[in-house]
Amino acid sequence: MAELKTKVNKASVEKFLKGVKDKQKQEDCFRILEIMKRATKSEPQMWGTSIVGFGGYRYKYASGREGEWFLTGFSPRKQNITLYIMSGFEDYDKLLEDLGKYSTGKSCLYIRKLEDVDPKVLKELVTKSARKMMQSNA
Secondary structure, eight states: OOOOSOOEEOOOHHHHHHTOSSHHHHHHHHHHHHHHHHHHTOOEEEETTTEEEESOEEEEOTTSOEEEEOSEEEEEOSSOEEEEETTOSTTOHHHHHHHBSOEEOSSEEEESOGGGBOHHHHHHHHHHHHHHHHHHTO
């Protein structure tokens, strides 16, 4: 069975974020970092080379494969900032209505810049998702 490449490591989150070339995206990432720290009450850690993750949980697939993953996190990508909402979005219709301008994938929330969304709503979304993941892993 192939091993996951994206694992928690000791790389510096601050150094990684300071390396983001686009200054607006860099500022947005530092603000998202603070939102996620408060929401999860966890310190950030690098996962792989480009994801900042908070907290953790264990998962096990029906196949028996097990692993660890972060409760929530983000990554400054070329097109967007990707926020990982690991519980998915099905329970958050009202929050998403009030969030602002974004798009989604399965567990990914894509924003171009932080000013496109309401930071209070974003914090609530991250908080609820992280709490749900902790409860489902208890």
